[in-house]
Amino acid sequence: MAINDLSKDLAPIASITMADVVEVKLREYLKKKSFLPGDALPKELELAEALGVSRNVLREALSRLRMLGMIETKKKRGMVLARPDILGTFERVLDPLIIDKETLQDIFELRLVLEMGLADLIYVRKTDKDIAELENIAKKEVNLDNSFRIKNEIAFHGKLYEMSGNDTLKRFQIMLLPIFDYVVTLEKKPTRGKINHMDLVQILKTGSKADFKKGMEAHLKPHFDRLK
Amino acid sequence: MAINDLSKDLAPIASITMADVVEVKLREYLKKKSFLPGDALPKELELAEALGVSRNVLREALSRLRMLGMIETKKKRGMVLARPDILGTFERVLDPLIIDKETLQDIFELRLVLEMGLADLIYVRKTDKDIAELENIAKKEVNLDNSFRIKNEIAFHGKLYEMSGNDTLKRFQIMLLPIFDYVVTLEKKPTRGKINHMDLVQILKTGSKADFKKGMEAHLKPHFDRLK
DNA sequence: ACATTTGATATGTCCTACATAAGGGCTTAT
DNA sequence: ATAAGCCCTTATGTAGGACATATCAAATGT
Structure with a gap:
């Protein structure tokens, strides 16, 4: 090893x-x-x-x-x-500035992996109420300037984690956010998948789990395209 | 919150x-x-x-x-x-005996989520050499008694993490293993998905990413069936 | 029987002293 | 003059004692 x-x-x-x-x-x-x-x-x-x-x-x-x-x-x-508090200890060392580049990239990928795997939990536990809330978040973002769009982006994905019904996972995501943002802003291309948040909501309403996974993959494609 | x-x-x-x-x-x-x-x-x-x-x-x-x-x-x-070492600090508090039941369950699910999301990284980075090694591991398990089967199970899934090309993820998995085992042995039904390791290897060889995700889902289905 | 006081005790904080290792400069030998 | 070796200085590592403070528990008083 x-x-x-x-x-x-x-x-x-x-x-x-x-x-x-x-x-x-x-x-x-x-x-x-x-x-x-x-x-x-x-x-x-x-x-x-x-x-x-x-x-x-x-x-x-x-x-x-x-x-x-x-x-x-x-x-x-x-x-x-x-x-x-297992995550509390983790949080203490999660500072983008002192983590080496390779690990930052690893963590960036870790979040992508989580986001993709989330579908399986979401489809076990999602409720109509959850979807309605998610839709509200997605609706808001239509006419927002850039700084507010980022907040909304976070709210949307955060809600997805919440829908997993897994508190540890949700907290984990919150902790990983700064790292994720840091890596994203390092490379400054604007990232916009072909599938947007409203599309994902629609899939959640009527589509199958496989549909949702495909949608998520398309939504995150710009991030995956950076990997090598 | x-x-x-x-x-x-x-x-x-x-x-x-x-x-x-x-x-x-x-x-x-x-x-x-x-x-x-x-x-x-x-x-x-x-x-x-x-x-x-x-x-x-x-x-x-x-x-x-x-x-x-x-x-x-x-x-x-x-x-x-x-x-x-961000994971080293994490490891210090990861003892099944002192973690409360809810968090144990959360971590159990976290591993499932990781394993499902792994496909997207694996399909970016897998090599023929990796697949050959994975096949060797899968082949060995045909005639093994129970204690060795568990070791082999770990080796197989560990190799999958390795194929993600993400060291942090791989180490993370190693740390999560004891917890995962602990939860699995708490409920004592034998878990056997319809898709076994050899099937997964075959999919990796010739199948698409979507195929692999489906296969993984079927392989882990017994675990997912426990969720509520 | 209940409320109050008082004493004992374990942790929290401070201080002093000395051991130890390592850097820096000095001397000495070639 | 350069290199090797020595000693001195210094910052951390460890030890032990002292007192403050909060809290439990027992003793006391009503």
């Missing part, structure tokens, strides 16, 4: 610290003891002593887990295991 | 600490100054003083950024901005 080789080669750049080790050990500990969310954890001093590190180092590791939402702490009550 | 309401309601469980604030401020600082990977950062003492916090608190915040791979530190050289 080329990926693993790479990470192996690149790993020793920064020497590992005690906090790194403690973080891993804590994670293993939580898993091994099969703690469940809400369970109380030992106190800092006990953990520090058990691990043979200063409270300082331990707290650096705990701080990391706390950031990920894996634990929560209160003044006297101590620490409890919590449910991390 | 119901999601935001929820997170707003749930937020004040854990009181925010200085480290939380400093983490945000540091992130803003890095963005505002538009540092680029490799750029040197001020020393800990300077940052601590500028922020009006102890070196201890600052280090807790730095420890978080270091975990995310946003910064790297060396003994005398100081700190430099680095490129975070």
